[in-house]
Amino acid sequence: MEVTIWGARGTFPSPRKDTVCYGGHTCCLSLRTAAGEYIVVDSGTGIRDLGERIMAEAEEAGNGPVRIHLLLTHFHLDHIMGFPFFQPLFSPRATVFVYAPVAPEETRKHLAGLMADRYFPVRLDETRSTKVFLECEPGLVIGGVGVSSCPLVHPQGSVAYRLESGGRSVVSATDTEHPEKGIDERLAAFAAGATRLVYDAMFTPEEYAAAKKGWGHSTWLAGTELAAAARVEGLILSHHSPDHTDEMVDRLLAAARRIFPRAEAARQGWSWDLSKG
Template sequence: MEVTFWGTRGSIPVSGPKYAEFGGNTPCLQIALESTTDTVILDSGSGIRELGIRLVQTRAAHSRVIHLFLTHAHWDHIQGFPFFPPAFMPDFRLHIYCTKDARTILDRQMSTPFFPVGLDVMGSTKLFHHLLPQEVTTIAEATLRHIPLPHPQESTAFRVDERGKSVVFATDTEHAPDHINETLRDLAEGADVLIYDAQYTSEEYSAGKQGWGHSTFAEAVKLARAAHVGKLVLYSHDPTHDDEMLRKIEAAAQEHFPSTVAARDGMKLTL
């Protein structure tokens, strides 16, 4: 299993020399499985545009079947979908999974006056799957489980398991003030990689970000320890956090959980 980070920024894309190292695209992960050449994608933020270009360029090397899992409908997690080239091509088949009505969500963001063409002009075959509580999705030898996360209008965490390897994607989520999220800990138990929302520093969170639906690197460390994960990836970087700030956050987290890395656009992890 290989995980590629195409977008790691929360809230809104950013650009410029201050963001060159960590990147500025909003959330999008690609998971390459060992048991199939189908492509698994988590979220369709602005990072999915470049991923789509790559999938078209390498179309002979994979099945052209794409499984897109959406954590929720906030703009930074769906804004790249109208610019995803495979969605417009008839030889691609898209399975789109969400605990919400993904068809309506994606159609609305492409409706007048927000976008020049509608979902109906996309030439790919699109199949929408409404995920039910405790439902397990199977793709070849991989299984995907999900749980709800505390976030305005609710987000979703996903765990992908294949051939003894596992990755958990937990963004966007807010921690409780006095205890870790036990349900998320159980989902992440023993995972090789935990990707967790660390949008704020503890100081920023305490200074007025409570209730905004995001967490901190300090809480990420607590959860990683409690769930006995192999590697912690800090994710959903705040748009005000430039490269210098993120290097400091990464170093501070590593003091408490050495196997920590702050996600960067283009980063790959091989499990």
């Protein structure tokens, strides 16, 4: 089961010469199940490349049905702006299941709004895929992968998702703010023992202390504290600030590794096999 990061940037796409290594696309992560279905966390700009991959695979496999399960953490633009550009949405062979932490009709309304009025040439209800809007209920299992969610501390709310199969798991917690003192105990319990924790490292501790308290984001330092408390195997710093160059991400990763050696920085295009790590 392959996990891939299609976008690791927070807030705004940042394709520049100095972001080539970690990438400029906003948040999108996928897990391909053993049966070839895709579970996708968020539809930032990275989802466009994923959509092309999914349709190319479908063509190679003889144009059978395509099933995609999109888990939205919240509706801030950096997490949904790629949705209208997701190729499977336009394919009659595709069924797109969309889960979010709000009522299904509200999810449909927010996504339709992205494609309404003069914002986009095609309306959501004119796209040719089958779309199913759902809530992420406890006990949800998709293609043998257990899916659960946990509320995060973020303006207008957000959730973390945990994808689990065969004792291996990846937790994505990209938009959250750590408490003034200590760690977010609810998130630590949710992420406990995870194979990999993808965490919001939007600000450096210095940036956070100077002017970013209450913005709903966290730091690499808080990430290391949470990773240690939750006893995760690996920490992946993500939701990189648009202001952070590759060199800065390298520096903050090096600092994180001095505290939590099994830390990585999320890099657009990076894949790993969940059954191995």
